[in-house]
């Protein structure tokens with residue numbers, strides 16, 4: 147018995163009537179869950195299943211082991227940009243995925259390695275704060291030490307530069323960064339825009355030839371830019387910690403064609419893995435930091451409390467955020483209330499006997515989990531729609547929450563189980579450090595006196611602030 151859900155035609159009619167993007171299912175799904183229950187299905191080109199209940203999510207993703215650890219196959223152009231599903235997030239569950247994931251988690255993202263990048267975090271934030279101070283000259287208003295800025299572009303550039311350095315071990319000039327950021331944006335669009343080439347690809351690639359050729363040209367340019375950077379990347383030297391690209395060059399994966407032997411990664415695979423590293427590490431964290439700063443503008447009391455804690459800790463000068471429980475609570479509350487991804491990436495099913503909540507989930511189905519709904523569940527969180535970091539301090543309902551969800555899921559901003567985000571510690575640490583520096587070095591107020599920042603959401607690749615944060619900043623002493 148499949149999970150209940152509306153007939154596909156009715157769903158599509160509603161979807162088109164609302165002129166929603168294929169990604170923007172949130173409001174429709176909420177209505178459908180209210181009507182049909184916590185597990186629903188929709189039979190479109192393949193069966194889509196949506197799970198909105200934290201206990202069922204735990205049973206499927208954590209207790210279910212490998213049952214839902216696969217990914218559905220990708221259509222073009224997503225397939226083009228992942229070298230045919232060969233990055234970590236789109237590889238099918240199996241030996242190749244295990245090796246590339248272990249390399250990412252065990253090499254590039256392991257805590258001792260991340261610690262070596264403390265000076266890089268510092269220069270990234272120094273540049274960001276200096277840029278915000280200088281934003282006045284570039285068109286901010288107000289005067290002297292007090293100006294209205296838009297945070298996102300400068301924040302994005304600082305985070306991107308940091309990730310590029312962690313990936314390639316090189317600091318690039320602004321022009322090269324501009325180009326790579328543009329290419330990365332185009333690669334992301336391949337995931338978020340309507341997948342025309344999923345339908346009769348031989349025909350649609352002719353019908354929409356310009357669009358297809360455009361994608362091919364972007365991918366070619368991405369290879370031209372990335373391959374020299376990958377081969378120039380040193381394993382490490384006195385000044386540069388070992389970067390991700392160098393670990394990819396050293397990695398060996400099973401060679402399917404050579405009957406059991408090993409082979410290095412192809413250039414295409416390395417380009418896609420680097421591209422995933424840059425996008426995975428930048429957009430999610432930037433979105434999170436922007437939401438948190440918006441909450442801190444709306445809650446000056448919380449902002450002052452973070453500043454007080456951060457000022458008392460010289461560790462920040464070394465790129466660390468140890469011993470700052472309130473800062474950590476603020477970031478956790480940001481992850482709960484404003485998870486950058488409102489869904490995990492779609493999960494695939496390899497077995498014939500999968501079930502969720504007593505419903506059969508057919509092989510080949512695509513299973514999605516409603517991350518934002520789970521973090522805002524009123525039965526778990528008091529005043530679930532309010533920003534209250536204290537809930538993660540001693541005595542609060544979130545104190546000691548298990549962010550990996552292995553014991554129990556109360557929130558799952560990074561997913562849970564075998565496909566859980568391998569970057570969760572880095573993402574959290576970057577968010578903590580950037581928020582700490584922005585609050586320590588600058589005072590944040592509404593753009594106009596008495597104004598409340600609008601917290602409306604919009605779907606980009608992540609769920610971003612519909613109106614990018616504008617705030618009045620001044621230097622702290």
Ligand code: HEM
Pocket residue numbers: 234235236247250422423424426427428430431434485486487489490491492559560561562564565566567568569570572573574577
């Ligand atoms: C605040 C920051 C971040 C958030 C909220 C976030 C969120 C997520 C989520 C929800 C998933 C899907 C999990 C699933 O399908 O069950 C995911 C997967 C993934 N993330 Fe992150 N992420 C963040 C930072 C990072 C960073 C810093 C990196 C790497 C540099 C990264 C790399 C990945 C990769 C490679 C996957 C795919 C894992 C797999 O399929 O095995 N993420 N992330």
